Amino acid sequence: MTRSTLLAAAVLAALSAPALAQDADADQVVATVNGQEITLGQMIVMKQSIQDPAMAEMPDQALWDVMLDQLIRQTAVAESAEDTAGVRAQLELQRRNTLASAAVSQIAQAEPTEEELQASYDRLFADAGSVTEYNAAHILVDSQEKAAELKAEVDGGADFGTVAEANSTGPSGPNKGDLGWFAADQMVPPFAEAVAALEPGQVSDPVETEFGWHVIKLNETRLREAPPLAEVRDQISQMVLREKVEAQIQSLVTAADVKKTEGLDPAQLNATDLLEAE
Known part of the structure; x- marks a missing residue:
């Protein structure tokens, strides 16, 4: 060639x-x-x-x-559709939704700065170290008499976990009544108040809550520690982005010239026949 x-x-x-x-x-x-x-x-x-x-x-x-x-x-088939009020309304809703989604995506593209991450971390865990957490177990029964009887058994030397496993009606019963670690605000008030009044190793008198009667043993306490920033960095970053997006949305809404038409009957939401008009 x-x-x-x-x-x-x-x-x-x-x-x-x-x-x-x-x-x-x-x-x-x-x-x-x-x-x-x-x-x-x-x-x-x-x-x-x-x-x-x-x-x-x-x-x-x-x-x-x-x-x-x-x-x-x-495209060929769409040309044959009737241009009704319903079609126009749906197209406009789709257009607005697409534009709004694009705007939100643009706002969310900016990565949070180190200063923003640190500020949010400090705000979120400001109270860490001042909140007491409790490790406790309990026995839950349906009457004060039964609770007092079991409390007497424990006071007499019976193992708390064994008594809980044999008698507690709560979901923690099979696990010897163990509740793990918790803060006071995670429990109903009467239970939280009773736990806070105990010393480690001490067993409470019967305590009534909406769930029944409890005998509570406090194992130990600790001050809640804040996790390192590196450990919660991704969650903090997502929180900062959500807050920035929400702040920008609110700013745009506040700046918008909004005029609501008064006097319309809300029952007109059910007037689907209006969508057939051309």
Whole structure:
């Protein structure tokens, strides 16, 4: 093959290559249907929404052909739809939702600064170290008499865990009444007050709550420690982002010129026949 023949073949190959050049953008028209444009951006968004694994694994050219065919069919069929008030309302709701979601995504893209993370961490764990946590076990029964009887057994030398396992009706019974570690605000007030009045190793008199009668043994106490920032960094970061997004949304709403139409009947929400009007 001569050099001129090779050159001609290269030119022909270039001319027959897809029209989408490197300069193509999201507004690049890939097809028209009765004058309505289908763009590259629409194709890209459609691909992002694919949930069928089989389609997602298709070669680019095959997927391109399938999606373009679907969009062409969709566009052709859409032209036959009646432009009712319901259709217009749905399109406008979708448009607003898409724009609002895009705005929120843009706000959330900014990574929190170290100063913001530290400030949120300090605020969240400001009270850590001043909150007492308790490790306790209890026996739960349905009467004061039964609770007093079991308390007497424990006072007489019976093992608390063994008595709890044999008699407690609560879910902790099979685990010898063990409640693990908890703060006072995690328990109902009468129980929390009784625990706070005990010394480690001490067993309470019967205590009544909405769940029944308790005999409580306090094992030990400790001051709650704040976890290291590195350990909760991801959670703190998400919290900061949520707060920033909410603050920006509130700022936009506050700055918006909102006028509510007064005097409308809320029962009109049920007037679905209005959606059929053109």
